[in-house]
Amino acid sequence: MIFWYNMNMNQSQFKKFVDFLIKNNQVIAPQNSPTGQLLIGPIFESKDLVWDSHLPLDSWKWYVIPPEQKMFDYDREKLNEVIPAIKPQILLGVSILDLQAITLLNQVFEKDIYFQEVKKRTMVIGSSFVPDENFYEFFDKFEEDKLEHLQFDIFLAVQKKGYKVFTGTEDGQRLLDKFGYDNYQHIEYAGPIREQGLDPQMVAIKNAMANPKNKSKFDKIWQDLGQRCMQCGKCTIACPVCFCFRMFDQANLEPGQGSRNRCWDSCFYNDFTQTANVAPELPKHYELKTTAEKIYFWYEHHFVRTPQSFSTPGCVGCNRCTRTCPAEIDIRKTIKDILDA
Amino acid sequence: MINEYQTYNCKILNIKNEGSDSKTFILELPYKEFYFTAGQYVMASLPGFGEAAISVSSALDEEKFIELTIRRVGSLTEKIHQLNKGDYLGVRGPYGNGFPLKIAQNKNILIVAGGIGIEPVRPIILDALKNTQKYKSVTIFYGAKDESAVVYANECSKWNKVCDFNLILEKTNDKKVNQGMITALFDLKNVPKDAIAYMCGPPVMYKFVVQKMLEQGFSPDNIYISFERHMDCAQGICQHCAVGPYYVCQDGPVFGYSQIKDASWLKII
Numbered sequence: 354m355i356f357w358y359n360m361n362m363n364q365s366q367f368k369k370f371v372d373f374l375i376k377n378n379q380v381i382a383p384q385n386s387p388t389g390q391l392l393i394g395p396i397f398e399s400k401d402l403v404w405d406s407h408l409p410l411d412s413w414k415w416y417v418i419p420p421e422q423k424m425f426d427y428d429r430e431k432l433n434e435v436i437p438a439i440k441p442q443i444l445l446g447v448s449i450l451d452l453q454a455i456t457l458l459n460q461v462f463e464k465d466i467y468f469q470e471v472k473k474r475t476m477v478i479g480s481s482f483v484p485d486e487n488f489y490e491f492f493d494k495f496e497e498d499k500l501e502h503l504q505f506d507i508f509l510a511v512q513k514k515g516y517k518v519f520t521g522t523e524d525g526q527r528l529l530d531k532f533g534y535d536n537y538q539h540i541e542y543a544g545p546i547r548e549q550g551l552d553p554q555m556v557a558i559k560n561a562m563a564n565p566k567n568k569s570k571f572d573k574i575w576q577d578l579g580q581r582c583m584q585c586g587k588c589t590i591a592c593p594v595c596f597c598f599r600m601f602d603q604a605n606l607e608p609g610q611g612s613r614n615r616c617w618d619s620c621f622y623n624d625f626t627q628t629a630n631v632a633p634e635l636p637k638h639y640e641l642k643t644t645a646e647k648i649y650f651w652y653e654h655h656f657v658r659t660p661q662s663f664s665t666p667g668c669v670g671c672n673r674c675t676r677t678c679p680a681e682i683d684i685r686k687t688i689k690d691i692l693d694a
Numbered sequence: 695m696i697n698e699y700q701t702y703n704c705k706i707l708n709i710k711n712e713g714s715d716s717k718t719f720i721l722e723l724p725y726k727e728f729y730f731t732a733g734q735y736v737m738a739s740l741p742g743f744g745e746a747a748i749s750v751s752s753a754l755d756e757e758k759f760i761e762l763t764i765r766r767v768g769s770l771t772e773k774i775h776q777l778n779k780g781d782y783l784g785v786r787g788p789y790g791n792g793f794p795l796k797i798a799q800n801k802n803i804l805i806v807a808g809g810i811g812i813e814p815v816r817p818i819i820l821d822a823l824k825n826t827q828k829y830k831s832v833t834i835f836y837g838a839k840d841e842s843a844v845v846y847a848n849e850c851s852k853w854n855k856v857c858d859f860n861l862i863l864e865k866t867n868d869k870k871v872n873q874g875m876i877t878a879l880f881d882l883k884n885v886p887k888d889a890i891a892y893m894c895g896p897p898v899m900y901k902f903v904v905q906k907m908l909e910q911g912f913s914p915d916n917i918y919i920s921f922e923r924h925m926d927c928a929q930g931i932c933q934h935c936a937v938g939p940y941y942v943c944q945d946g947p948v949f950g951y952s953q954i955k956d957a958s959w960l961k962i963i
Contacts (some may be wrong), residue, residue: 427741430703430782461931466697563939565956575959597933600699600926602742611742613699615926620933628924629767631809631839631896632715638897640923640937641960649959650936657939657958662930 360536361515371399373532374443374478381416382445383409396445404446408484408671412593413444413451417458417471421616424467424600429609436470443476449492449503452479453669454593456504460545460663461596476524479505480516488685489670490554501543508540545665555666558656561691570694571649578687579645581680586619588674588682594655594667595619620650652687698929701739701784707759709779714842716765716810717775718751723760724785730754732817733792733894733920733948737928738762739784743770747925747943749814749894750788754821760785763845765810789928790947793818793892793918798829802886805834805857806903808876808895812836812845814920814947815892823856832857833886837876837895840865858884880906887911892948894920900963904951917951919963937962 362370374380375397382396383403393409393416396402403409425432447455455477462468481495491499497519500508506525509516518537520526529537561567589595599618604611618625625647626640641647659667668684675683702724710718724736730750739745746768752761762783766775777783795818803822805815822832834857838844841863853859860883862872872882876899891907893900900919907917923935923942930944938958940946954962 424699425741430741430784432701432741432784434697434700464695464698464929465931466695469695562959563957568959571959596931598926599932599934600745602744604742609742613741618932618934625934626924628922629771631765631767631843633767633772646960653938653958653960654933654936658933658936658941661939 360517361512362509362518362534362536363515366534367509367516368399370532370534371402371445374445375399378476379440379442380445381413381442383407402446404480406448406482406484408448408450408486408673410591410673410676412591412671412673413447413455414458414593414596416442416444417455417475418462418468418596418598418617419471421614422467423612423614425613427602427609427611427613432613434466435612437467439471439474441474441476443478445478447477447479447505448482448484448671449479449495449499450484450487450489450669450671451593452477452503452505452508453489453492453666454671456502456545457594457659457663457665457667457669458596459504460665476506476528477504478525479503479508481508481510484671486672486676487670488672488688489666489668491552492670500540502545502547504542507537545663551660551664552666555656555660558688558691559660561694562653562657564694567691567694571691574687574690574694575645575649578648578682579643581682582621582644582648583680584621584623584644584647585679586621587677587679589619589621589651590617591673591677592655593669593671593673594659597654620654621647652691656688656691699786699927701737701745701786703782704760704785706777706779706781706783709777712763712845713838713847716763716845718761718763718846719774719777719783720759720761721783721785723758724787728760728788730760730788730817731792732795732821733814733892734788734790735814735947736760736762736785736787736789737925738764738770738774739786740770740773741784743773745784745786745926746770747789747922747928747947749920749947751813751816752820753824754817755824763810763813763816765845787928789943791945793920793948795821798890800828800830802830802889803832804886804889804891804907805832805836806876806891806893806895806899807834808837808899809839809843810845811893811895811899811920814894816846818892819853819857823853826856831886833884833889834859835862835876835879835883836860837862837864837879837899839863841868841871875902877902877906880910885910889916891917892920893918894922897922897963904963914952914955915950918948919951919954920947921949922947 655667704721
């Protein structure tokens, strides 16, 4: 017992560690905003860190896939790549659900040079706190063997006293070495798929969504949601794994010059699926016409397409969409309805 | 690391007018190892005006240039139409899965194209012209709004020597030309039996043509459809082009009818 106790980072060491991080780096962490919301942002004093199982309203995607990003500068026909000018940053206090989200984003943007440049400059320090709202059954309970399927640099597993420290990368090890703490255990990332196979909750929801026999029951579920949803797009902003974007060119005042950019988009906006008609003067086509179609498309992205493309859940169970929805659409109820169909 | 969004500037070697609102741009190859299959597309780009998915319409074995036929339908294509020989057009790709041609060897083919939808199937037609023994027969049903909207008009007589080429126009005063919607050709003309069908056209056409095909005994497994959707990334990420569980940009643009007919609560066709 004494051995394990000594392995842990105690509260005093943890505070020193946070001070060490803040002193030497740009640290992004959950903190209470002046309006009383728990939000993620740059932190300058360790006392401001909110380090518990409460989940921030916003997500870490703001810091790894910026809402707007320049991709190229252009000068007439020539496109010159613009590498993101981002300072090294440490994301501190990433809950286990949000680590799952970051792990998915790493997969989705694996070949994306802009994301990878941000990733190179970003250290992720996770924690085993599981928020009360969680409905992702895999993380109902934290167990150490789940860590090999998550990507992080450092992970602090909450113990009765202090934290058990894990590293997931050499960068994480170097940071702890620099701080002067070496009682950590290294975990090699084993990929998103577990030994037991695909996530059973993910498979059940995907199969129910894809089953043509559920069509008539789905008509009721989605028509009902379509009547309540206001297409405000807040859920897509709050969701840690809503990563869709659109690209746009923007001219500047020099002749022939400007930039090609991308920014977050939302499948709830009308022009998301707009295509041209046969002539410029004719009205555009919209593939998703009704609100019910749009909200189904959103669910289909998270519960069908992402599992299909990446063999990993496209929803991390954080419930942020429910918390932000002005129409009080509760994703947990919708999932229950899908499974009961 | 390769930037997947970088375009290659291709010099325009020649431009051909195709009817009143389309042009074929003959471009230098974007890079040496540029290979494509019929039905694949590139993202054509002009800085300041954005990008759009355009099918490659040149011959599959053409090693010196690529051809893109572009209809003027919006601000980007309007600007592309103002380009001249010697100017540059940005291209990245090719992307997606094209029409499966191997399965059609020694078999009858039915090509159904509406309007600019003839573009992605042109490589199949050019392939059949060059390799006359490859396919048992090639029948083309091509529908357009009127004479001015017919693309590749000056090639049709050449196509007709090897293929059974059938044109139908929504509006025409020429009594020698069939008049009506493309589905009328299924009642007027010989429809090949046990054929592999390749189709591209406006989305509204698919439902009616598929219905005609099924009535005439086509197997759902032998019907292949090319979809058009708004695309941004062309890498299966941005979500704009998703249909059911698939991405048109990456899993398509060509899908088997069996693959997509019941794939989603959302109506795909």
